[in-house]
Amino acid sequence: MRYINQLPESAKHDEITQTHRKLQTWVNQNKKGFLRYRNPYEGLRQFPAKFVNCDSDWVTIGAEEELTNTERQEVESHLQTFIPWRKGPFSVFGVDVDSEWQSQRKWQRLVDFLPDMEGKIVADIGCSNGYYMFRMVPHKPKIVIGFEPSVQHYYCFKALNSMAGIENLHIDLLGVEHLSLFPECFDVLFLMGIIYHRSSPVECLRDIFSSLRPGGTLILESQALPGESEIALFPEKTYAKVPGTYFVPTGNCLKNWLKRAGFKDIDIFCQHPMSSIEQRRTDWMSFESYADFTDPADSGKTIEGYPAPDRVFIRARKK
């Protein structure tokens, strides 16, 4: 956890260290569920890349000619152990990992609305395999800390970055619920694809507000209901087949939540309908995807009969 010394004094250094150690003791056990991801990570870290490019849609780690065919096959088979690949795309020593989500589209929608990140402390909460963290690199942040409690995604990022060797990108097995250990720590915080999974979304936004430094910026992205009204849907069990979905707000409802949490300068800078162009089945994610989550007879409805989701993007500031 090399990031600890880079945090401001306001961070609860001792508690972060204790939490980190506890989680490391847990994940370092020699249990099948951990080894299935730790072993490919150990395998992939033997291949440090010379060429790395985070500035294009396909995050590129290693050029094809850096490895022999046998080595490339080894890399490919390790990468396959992280299937399903949700976020990407990545190109790793010439192996093209076409993920379920075309995450570059989300990045393209928000990149023009980012604050200056040069020299800044950035957090990506629920960072998955770190696709967006890699895309932040050309913006020259001081550090980016990815919070990610999923062991699969955690090791997937570690594997990718052990090859890419980008020293200011960090990940820890933390969740949004650990933000109280980081008071007034972050200049920029990304919360994307998370808020509708929280049973108390306003509490979550208050925690985020507290973890931002004065003048800090939140980039929030969420599933949203279409329309202008100020409402949120609370599904009985699932929304678009996804369990663990609590409140799906309209953009204006989300704005109201942010206001109540203390944010200022709240700007909805993009809203668009979801589609199966953006989230789809690929060779690297062979399970159900967006097309299976909507009503085959009416693309405006989810399979449960709720309005089909938009995605909404908001930038908000802590004064």
Ligand SMILES: C[S@@+](CC[C@H](N)C(=O)[O-])C[C@H]1O[C@@H](n2cnc3c(N)ncnc32)[C@H](O)[C@@H]1O
């Ligand atoms: C829908 S994905 C969004 C991933 C990415 N932020 C994006 O926008 O594409 C939700 C992510 O949050 C992670 N997650 C699950 N529980 C979490 C928690 N309590 N705190 C933070 N992240 C969590 C999941 O493992 C997953 O990587």
